[in-house]
Structure formats: C-alpha cells, structure tokens
Amino acid sequence: MDRRKFFLLTYGCQMNKLDSELIASRMIQAGFEETEREEEAQVLLLNTCSIRESAEDRVWGRIGAMKARKKKDPEVIIGVLGCMAQEHKVFLRTRMPHIDVVCGTREFGRIDALVRESIETRKGVIATGEGGNGDLVQRELSCRPMRAQAFVNIIRGCNMPCTYCIVPATRGPEVSRPVDAIREEVERLVADGVTEVTLLGQTVNAYGHDLERGTDLALLLRELHQIPALRRISFVTSHPSFLTPRLMEAMAALPRVSRYFHLPAQSGSNQVLKAMKRGYTRERYLARIRDLKGLIPEMEFACDFIAGFPGETEEDHRQSLSLIEEVGFSQSFVFKYSPRKGTVSADYLRDDVPEEVKARRNQELLQTQERVSLARNRAQVGEVREILVEGPSKTRKDRYTGRTARNRIVHFANEDPNLVGRYVPVRIVEAQAHSLIGVLQEETRTVLEGDGVLAGKGRAEGASQ
Template sequence: MNEEQRLQSSQVKASPSEKKPEKDYSQYFQSVYTPPSLKDAKKRGKEEVSYFDNFKIDPRFENLGAGRKFYIRTYGCQMNEHDTEVMAGIFMELGYDITDSVNDADVILLNTCAIRENAENKVFGELGHLKPLKLEKPDLLIGVCGCMSQEESVVNKILKTYDQVDMIFGTHNIHRLPEILNEAYMSKEMVVDVWSKEGDVIENLPKVRKGQIKAWVNIMYGCDKFCTYCIVPYTRGKERSRRPEDIIQEVRHLAAQGYKEVTLLGQNVNAYGKDFDDITYRLGDLMDDLRSIDLPRIRFTTSHPRDFDDHLIEVLAKGGNLVDHIHLPVQSGSTSMLKIMARKYSREHYIELVRKIREAIPNVSLTTDIIVGFPNETDEQFEETLSLYKEIGFEMAFTYIYSPREGTPAAKMVDNVPMEVKKERLQRLNALVNEYAAEAMKAYDGKIVEVLVEGESKKNPDVLSGYTAKNKLVNFVGPKSIIGKLAKVKITTTKTWSLNGELLEVVSGQEVGV
C-alpha cells in the first residue's frame, strides 16, 4: 500500500473500558468519512479509478493467526457473501483456522447489510448476544464490517453503545484487514477504519470460496443510480469496473478447477464498463467473451432496466452457457411511482424491454423485485403493479414492504400509507406471485430438465437437490457420487417453489441442456 492510500485511512480509538460520553463523533471523520449526501454523491466521476494488482500479506503479519480461529457471519446479498470469501482468504493467509462456532472463535466478524432496517436490527441484536462471550473471553476480537459500517449513524451508535466491539471497517478497505487486526491486537481499543475514498479496485485478493460447484465473480463495484429509497450508492460507492482481462482470467481459472456455474456480480451489473475511458467494452462484450470458456453455466445479477441494452440482449440470445434466466427488478408497475423512486424508466419502457428480450429469447424466465407501501403509494398505483405483474407473467418475485433508510431522499418523504394497508398490499401481491409461480412450474410436468446437483435436500438427506438453468429447484433420488455434476431428470411432480423428479442420466462432459 502506498503512502497516498495510507493517508486516505485513519484509526479512531475509543477505550472500551470507559463509558462513552454523549457527544458528536463527526470530528473523527473529517478526513476519512462523510455521511450520505445525495448532493455530494452526484458529483462523482472526477475521481480517477486506481487499479492495484499486487496484493500480498505484509511479512510482519504472516503468523498473526497462528493458533487462532475466525468466524464470519454474513448478512444480505451475494456481494456480501463474496466479500466474506475474500476476508476468509485473507484470514487463512494470516495463519488463522476457520470455525463454524462463535464459542471457538478468537475473531468474530459480522459482515453487515444496510438495505433494510430489519437487517440492521439483527446485527445490533447479535452484538448484544456476543457481549457475555466477550466478558468470558477478553482476548476475543469482535468486528463489524460491510455496508452498515459505511453509515456514520451506525458507527456513532456502536461507539456510544457497544463497547464489546473492537473494530469497525467499511466496504472499500477489506484489503486492509491484516493492518486492522494487528492494530486491534496492539491497542486493545476500538479501531475504526472507514474510507470515503471510492476509486480503487484491488486485484489478486485471496478467496476461500463457499463450495466447489458454484462461484461468484465480482465484475464491478458501486452504483450511480441513486434510487430514492436505496442506501447502496452511499455504502458501496461509485461505479467502478474491473478490467475485462482480470475477470476473464478468474473465470477461466474457476472452469479449470471444475466449477460448473459462475454468477457475475455487481450492484448494477449491466452498467459494467460505462466508466472505462480507454476502451469501449460493456457487459454484452464480456458475456460474449465468456461464452467461449468451457463452463456449463454463466449468469449475472443484479441488473437495472435502464442499462439493459440491445447488444446485451443480442449476446444472451446466442445461448450456449449463457443461461436463459434474467432477474430484472421493476420495483413498481406505476410510471408515476417509478418517477418518485428515481428509477429513470417508465412502465412502458419496461414492457418494451421485456418484449425485446422475449423476441430474442422466447423461452426466457423472468423474475423481479417489487416494493409495496412506498411513501404516498395510492391504491391505483398499487393496482398498476398487480396489472404489470400479470402482463409480464413473472415466474417469481422478491417482495418487500418499503423500509426507510436514513440519509436517502425517500426517508424525508411524508408517508401517509398506514402499516396495515402496506401489509394488506403485500399479502395480495404475494398471493399473485404464488399463483404465477405455481403456474410456471406446471409447465415442467413430464419434461426432462438438466439439473446442476448441489447436494442433499435440506429436508431429506436421502434426496438430492439442485437447480436448472432457469433457477428452478429440483429434488430427486440419486447417488451422492453425482453431487457437483449435471444430471438429466424427468419431472414427476410440480409444486409452487420446487419440482420433484426421477434421475435419468448423468450428463457427460460440459454439455448444456434445458
């Protein structure tokens, strides 16, 4: 790490043995941390993206974890899961061993999510549960990282209330974990290491991947969309894309290791490449290049309708190892509500985009995200969401009641929708989602599908389970030896959220089917 990078970071120390005074902690963040500001954040673009591909463990820290164990609890999205894989890789290179029990751990990290209030409350509740363990084991290190750590209000709350926490670090400086751990051990005081600098991309970070069948590959970081309800642009920073050669090399390496499926990750994944100023290269170009890799399945998440261009559709239509399942969050079926959400597209634009996708990929499976109960949502606007769901014929949706996030524009809006109305709307929407999901599954009755076998069923160890390319869960009886392989399964029973079938054969080679 060069000196300029070090100057971008600072440690805040607060003795856990002293009672925290009721005071303003903003002084600690004058050069390091800035609270969410839509006005300031929209000025992004002037800061140059710096690429670093020489990550390595400082020799001073090589045996830092000798005889110690780490535990990471992950909340939230696939991006957080992938960040956990990176942190686990760093821990292992430091000499730590992994444990699945907080009671055995010498370091406990909570990798947090800030997308909804309930997610934050779970973290604060877990910190409360860990306090007795800290009293029992004074040398235990407890850390909070991830998206919550990028919120000034959260950092202030931890500083004032949770003196069992030893370290807080953000989403932009995971690569500094060795320095943060060392500082926590040396000082025995709370270490806060949060960067407001958003422009770096760090390559060659070690990873301990979860499983050996599916892998996540981060292709970009951050989001510049600034939907009025969303905290992500503030917690994850500006959009910055990894270089295509680094991504392609990583995917090739995963294919060589025997992985069968790769999911490309980004907060706004189909904005990939928009920030390049030296080449014209977008997500469609990347997907086209990845098609030639000997890997059965490649998918991506999460996309934004605004950036889903014609070239990407053209490439996806080529098929091969590019799956015919697209998750395309709509959030609302009302143009007026979409405008308040700052989604930057209309109902009509979304419908036209789906028409283009289906024209190019007739058998595509579409899923989505929907928010109900947004501030001042009317009955008419909600009905438009229901009608859009029927018109598109989504096969599944993640549905949510709006949760205000401090620092976002929507948090300042007057909300005149009573909670009982929000809940009633969610129930009506979920009933529709269930109906359409069950109907979509019925089409598989008697069909032969290709399943990537992931392991034993969660409900029955004598049953295997896996997913089709369209992301449908399939359960069937078969030998454990085919876990990690592709199998042909004939569907015998359809349910709302899963399919039952009988094993026909194991697919040879890297052949790709339905």
C-alpha cells in the first residue's frame, strides 16, 4: 500500500464537489492519506471547472504556481482532473510538462491507478476516455462534508444546445444511472446517517430518457421516497423544458421532496432566450411556475440570470427584472456574461454589451432580487421552522447555521456541537436578505436518536465559478 499523502483542491459546482468526494474516497481506499496541508502532500490534485473563462484563469494560475513545487521536489505528482483536463488535455501535457496526470470527467473512478502508474513509470499519464466510472466508487464516510447530507449523482453530461455553455463539450452527452444503482447508493448512505440527499445532474430533470421506457425523475423520486429514514430529497439543476406534468404531480404527492425549486430562466426576454437557444419562452416558463404553484402553493422558486448576453437591450434587461418581481424568487444567482471560448455565443455572436452596462445590469438584478428576498424573508418572522443543523456559523463563533426544508439559511445562538446533523425547531425572530435569525425552541426534536456528531474533513476549495 502506498501511504503517500494527497492534497485535493476543488473548483466549481456541486457536481465537482461530489466528484471530489469520490476521488478522495478512491485514493483513501488505495492506501493514500488525505491532508489539508498542501506543503506536506506528495500528490497534488486539482479538480477543475471550465464553466467560465475567469474560473479557468484562476486554475491556470494555480497550475503555474505548482511548477515551483515540482522543481523543488521532482518526486511530487501533480494531477489535473475534471472539465479542464477534458478540454485542454493536449495543451496540458505538451505545454505543461510538470503535470503528471491528466484525468477527464469520466475517468476519475480510477484516479488511484493513474497516479500509481505515473509514480512507477515516471511518465505522464493521460486518461480522457470513459475508462473509470466514478459513480461506482464506494463512498468513504470520512470524505463526506457532513454526515446527515449527501449529494448523489443521477445523470451526467448534457444534450442541450445553450449557446453560452461549454458543459456539453466537457462533460459529454447525458448518461443516466439505473434506478436500482441510485436506490442502493441512497440506502447505503441512509444506513450511514444521511437524512437529506440532493440528486445531481446538469439537466437533472432530463433523468431517465436514455433508460427503459417510463423511467424518469418522477419515478425515481417515488422510489426514493419509500426509504423511511430519508427526510429531505431535493434535486438540481432543472431545465424548464423538462418540468413535465408527471414530475409536478410526483413532487406534489411526495411531501419529503423539497419545496424549494431551482429553475434557471437565464433571462426574462424572449429575444434573449432565443439567442441563448434555451428552448422555451418567458410565457412558457411562467406557465410552468403557475402549474407547479397550483399543485404546491407553498413552493419557493430560485433562478439564474445572465446579465448582458450579446444583443441584450435595456428592454430585454427590464424583462429580466420584471420576471424576478412576477415570480417572487426567493433567491437568484446572477452572472455577468463573458464569452467562453469554444461555445456558439463566443464564436458567432458579438459581445456587444459594454462592460460597464453589464456591471450595472448585474447590480440591478441583484438589488431587485435582494428587495424581493427580504420581503419574503420578513414574512417568516414569528414562524417556527424545522431546520437541519449544518454546523458553526462561518462568521460568528457563538452561532450555528441550519437550513429549512425550503432552503432558507437560519443562524441561531447555540453552544452544543451535538446538534449538528439534527433537525430542531427554531422561531424566526429577524429577517435579512440572505438569511434568517432564529431562536432554538425548547422541544428539540431529533431524528438521529443517540447519534453524535461525525463531521467529515473539510476539503480545500478553490474559488468557485
């Protein structure tokens, strides 16, 4: 067994965080030891993201900086994994000889073997095919960020043609996992203390179209809902085109499915949606929201917006602002458009919205959302909500943080670390735009009877997208 220490740095989305959990699990099972201190590691792994060029630039900087370490210590192994490995494999190996292992998005299930091969042969190793299915890796409890919560991949890749997005090129076409494999994995996680799962996919609600007829996300949710100890089930990221009546009915019939729904619109203007090739109009998007609210009145919605897409006019922008008001999103993630090499919008559309206009529109979207979020959060004051306690607050030592079933962050005064991973009631006493302040209620109800804290190691995280 190789007892070398490895350091793993993760950039990007939830999918990458899950992949890193699987990468770390595989390395540990092969005898490597994880360390949070880069300087003491003999294997340095970067799990990368290429969704935006700015995200890539940060990774390039980090890869460049690792050259000095390799020069000082030629025995150290440096591996680049994930989207950038997939996209820039040739450049990485030919122009960056200090990189030993290049491991693509469908190969990380054998990362340990690739690292070992590089150690033994003292040569560079490239794997960017489909040789190492990461979803088959058994997950190590110590690699999970929190005992009670887990991400579970259900579909990888994307078949959609969104003109600004590099994901179909880096992650490949959609491949769904069989229902049985997912159910088995979730059952194992539940036996291990998980009570909340988030099902992941780039187009998570397209799940199943490549499997046996009749298999879809609605069926999978009904299947997982039968696992008694599973208290919360959510899924991201959904595409409006696949929000079918069947899926809505399943969500309405299954009370443990989250009442927080992230449904990215990207723009409120039909002209921009068409240029993005999103495949729906503002009217259809709103109709889906209305239908789902009709079935589940308490449902909360969150959105993504891109500010300053090529050709976006002031009127288009106003349409996005009005969409925030009309739906009353509880949260929006807003990004300034920046052309991403290799995408249709970068190659064929003129990036004609000036930087300062993009920045202003970005701000206006954020400010509108903050106003709407604050009003929604204020309506919670006085209510008692059940939260899953996630851990100490990042900003105040005397506070802990938890989340409601509708994904609202609640901070509350607490000194008892045993509450981590438990469901407790809090009374909401104050509202802010991005979070709530609560007071722990007397009748603390726990679902993990006699279960102590078992938080996993925090993995190093690079700047996200």
